[in-house]
Amino acid sequence: MLSLVATGFFLGPSNVCYDNIGCFNNSRPFTNTFGALPKSPASVIENLTLFTRNNINKGELIDFNNPYDIDLAYWSSGSPIKVVIHGYMSTGQEPWGDFNVITVDWRLGSHDLYKKSAANTRTVGAVIATILQSLQQTYDFSMEDVHIIGHSLGAQTAGHIGSRIKRLGRITGLDPAGPLFEKYDTAVKLDRDDAIFVDVIHSDALPFEDAGFGTRISCGDIDFYPNGGGHQPGCPSPVKVGIEQLLSMDFKDAFLSVSCSHDRAYYYFVESINTKCKFVSYPCGSYKDFMTGKCTSCGNKPCPTMGYESNISSARGDFYLQTNSKSPFCRK
Structure with missing residues (x-):
């Protein structure tokens, strides 16, 4: 599948091109992965699977190697499309929701050294974009x-x-990864210009040396900071990441041992779908101000709820709330 590799002097490959999705380089602004280039789709993606109300228990595989020749028996015309993408050291095998749901299992690319996994996000993004554009031509839906x-x-x-x-x-964005993204150009990371509406839940926004794997920086139209956005109640105390791990970006064991807060964003979002309790949040300049009772209303407008229904609100900016230490996390 690899059609071209351009090699730089003493620097290794500086450009790679793959069929159907185009070329990638490691020049600015894509310097965040220290020269690591994204691998080919076949080296990164395990499978893409479609779930609908007609095949909830058995997904239909999507042939991502032939994106322009897709014929899906279970595609539900007229239904919204949800694409679910897991993170570092995870997999994407579980169905979600009652729509046209595409789960993205890119475990082949996410179980690598972190800098390589970070680079592989570009391949996965390009493949999914190509698949969606092909599906749009076939099934005539709006990208909105x-x-x-x-x-x-x-x-x-x-x-x-x-x-x-x-x-x-x-x-x-459920606790967007911070290392190798937070301090770099918006071209390499999620930002509010990437969709009509971008909502973000920050649940592990500690400094990286304190084992924080999320980003602290606001990057959506609306950003939620449950419990301040850092260490989440009920999770083990964070353990500092060693200097060797910082330099090598090889922290698989560290990630697995301290990912509780990082994973909470996902659980909060799922709970916002499956329960009637609302994660009501409040605008505030800081979590300290929120905790001292300085931010207790949203003026004349209803306060937004963190999670699935956050798009109902017209509110924009940073919002704070508290959760319980275990499920159910929503406070009534």
Whole structure:
């Protein structure tokens, strides 16, 4: 599948091109992965699977190697489209919702050294964008009906999808990965310009050396900071990441041992779908001000709820709330 590799002097490959999705380089602004280039789709993606109300228990595989020749027996015309993308060291095998749901299992690319996994988000984003454009031509839907839900590196992948598709409806970023993204150009990460509406839940926004794997920076139309956006109640205390891991970006074991807060964003979002309790949140300048009772209303407008129904609100900006330490997380 690899059709071209351009090699730089002493620097290794500086450009790679793959059939159907185009070329990638590691020049600015894509310097965040320290020269690592994205691998080919076949080396990164395990499978793409379609679930609908007619095949909830058995997904239909989508042939991502032939994106321009897709014929899906279970596609539900007229139904909204949800694309669910997992993050670092995870998999994407579970169905979600009652729509045209495409789950993205890119475990082949997400279980690598972190910098390589970060680079692979570009391949996954390009493949999904190509698939969606092909499906649109076949089934005639609006991209405004597409909702991408991404966790961790999956949230950053969603940003790459949005940069390739105009007027994408919505992106939900569930604790977007911070390392190798937070301090870099918006071209390499999720930002509010990647969709008509971008909502973000920050649940692990500690400094990286304190084992924070999420991003602190606001990057959506509306950003939610449950419990301040850092360490989540009920999770083990964070353990500092060693200097060797920082330099090598090889922190698989560290990630698995401290990912509780990072994963909470996903659980909060799922709970917002499955329960009647609302994660009501409040605008505030800081979590400290919120905790001292300085932010207790949203003026004349209803306060937004964190999670699936956040798009109902016209509110924009940073919002704070508290949760319980275990499920159910929503406070009544």
